[in-house]
Amino acid sequence: MLFQRIESEGIAQYSYLVGDSHEAVVIDPRRDIDVYLEAATFQGYRIVAVLETHRHEDFVLGSVELAARTGAEIWHADGQWDYRYGQAARDGQTWKIGRLKLEAISSPGHTPGSMSYLLYDSGVNPWIVFTGDALFAGDVGRVDFLGEDRMAGMAGLLYDTLYRRLLPLGDEVIVCPGHGAGSVCAADIADRSWTTIGLERRYNPKLQFPDRDAFVLGVARKLEYAPYFREMERLNLEGPPLLGEMPLPKPLSAASFASQIESSVVVDTRMELGFGAAHVPGSLSIWLGGLPGYAGWFLPYGKPILLVQEGEDPSPTFRYLVRFGYDTLAGHLAGGMLSWNTAGYENESVPMVPVSSLCRLLDSGEKAWILDVRSEDELVSHGSISGAHNIHLTMLPERMNEVPKDGPVYIFCASDLRSMIAASLLQRAGWRNAAVVLGGLIGWNSTTCPIV
Incomplete structure (x- = not known):
């Protein structure tokens, strides 16, 4: 038998490769599909089907890509929507994979037509259920994607899914959800790497409500909605362009790079110290590991993207960005900032202040405007700085007018x-007075502005 869980870094997305007798299916594949092809080919399996649990909002599915490369059939959920590819899975539909069987279970709530898939072992015993975004370790799927006016109704559907379709499968059944801790598709996913129906029945806080009304009241919450979700919803209905026809971003000389800046967005994926020391004017800093979590909040669609990076291999950046539908990657700066500087172009920098220096400044009586870009959950869990102004990073573009321009601003987060x-x-919006506080919460020791 073949079984593999593939995690997409940064968004904690789980996809699954399941096979037997040299035939395999993939559940909720990501767009860069080589990981599935390599695993299946290495063990002598042929991918014959792709199953989707729902229309995803936080990444681009790789179903169309896999079908083009393997000839696999695509079965999508949410059959009530106008998909341009594949066929709609039906409640109770089954697929034979060698000695194993998969059965579709209608699981509405996160989306109106979500599907779970129950895997039976060779003895026809329920074994593993792939729940998509209906049930996670320690949480359940968010129900706000269709708007606040439909949250209560969607929460009621999710309650029925959990208590009538999933929990009755049996405590011994393994739960394989669509996401792990850190996903934007639920607020409180636990860090249990593996879980079961029984563990969730006992330990999942969202399964401890006394009745349906209490459940609806407890889970019908409006969570942050990233601007890129709409583009994901569109691409996952229409099907994205094929990556096999898309070349990697090409290296550009400093002169060629500079000539394209005005019509492009420059993204610098180096670590923060390198960016702070020197960067191309007007560029946006998102370190490479942060692209999955933050590119969708700050990068527009339909505008070419120029890259500044460490090294000359653009494939990691390409992989991260195409998962979110950023396909217009115009190129990367060959030779990095060294080539930019040796060509004589101007650069910008960001002042950086050790946390101990800022604390001493405050304790000496100096005034300082502190911008804390951590989330509300972080403030509750780890404490806030007395007198600091909290604007969550994802909300900063909408609330920049709250940040003064007439005095120093010290920006603070956990690191x-x-x-x-x-x-x-x-800086891109015209502020020239912002400094980054190095050291974060661990190094904070001000007595004038303590952590409370």
């Missing part, structure tokens, strides 16, 4: 990485 994103956003 330095998100602070540098914030500094680059402000």
Whole structure:
């Protein structure tokens, strides 16, 4: 038998490769599909079907790509919507994979037509259920994607899915959800790497409500909605362009790079210290590992993207960005900032202040406007700085008018990485007074502005 869980970094998305007797299916594949092809080919399997649990909002599915490369059939959920590819899976539909069987289970709530897929072992015993975004370790799927006016109705559907379709499968059944901890598709996913129906029945806080009304009241919450979700919804209905026809971003000389800046967005994926020391004017700082979590909040669609990076291999950046439908990658700066500087072009920098220096400044009586870009959950869990102004990083573009321009602004987060994103956003918008505080919460020791 073949079984593999593939995690997409940064969005904690899980997809699954399941096979037997040299035939395999993929559940909720990501767009860069080589991982599935390599795993299946290495063990002598042929991918014959792709199953989707729902129309995803946080990444581009790779179903169309896999079908083009393997000839696999695509079965999507949410059959009530106008898909341009594949066929709609039906409640109770089954697929034979060697000695194994998969059965579709209608699981509405996160979306109106979500599907789970129950895997039976060779003895026809329920074994593993792939729940998509209906049930996670420690949480359940969010129900706000169709708008606040439909949240209560969607939460009621999700309750029925959980208590009538999934929990009755049996405590011994393994749960394989669509996401792990850190996903934007639920607020409180636990860090259990593997879980079961029984563990969730006992430990999942969202399964402890006394009745349906209490469940609806408890889970019908409006969560942050990233601007790129709409583009994901469109691409996952229409099907994205094939990556096999898309070349990697080409290396550009400093002169060629400079000539395209005005019509493009420049994204610098180096770490925060390198960006702070020197960067191409007007560029946006998102370190490479942060692209999955933050590119969709700050990068527009339909505009060419120019890259500044460490090294000359653009494939990691390409992989991260195409998962979110950023296909217009115009090229990367060959030779990095060294080539930019040796060609004589101007650069910008961001002041950086050790956290101990800022604390001493405050304790000496100096005034300082502190911008804390952590989330509300972080403030509750780890404490806030007395007197600091909290604007969550994802909300900063909408609330820049709250940040003063007439005095120094010190940007603070748990470390330095998100602070540098914030500094680059402000600098691009005309602020010249923002400094990044290096060291974060661990190094904070001000007595005048303590952590409370």
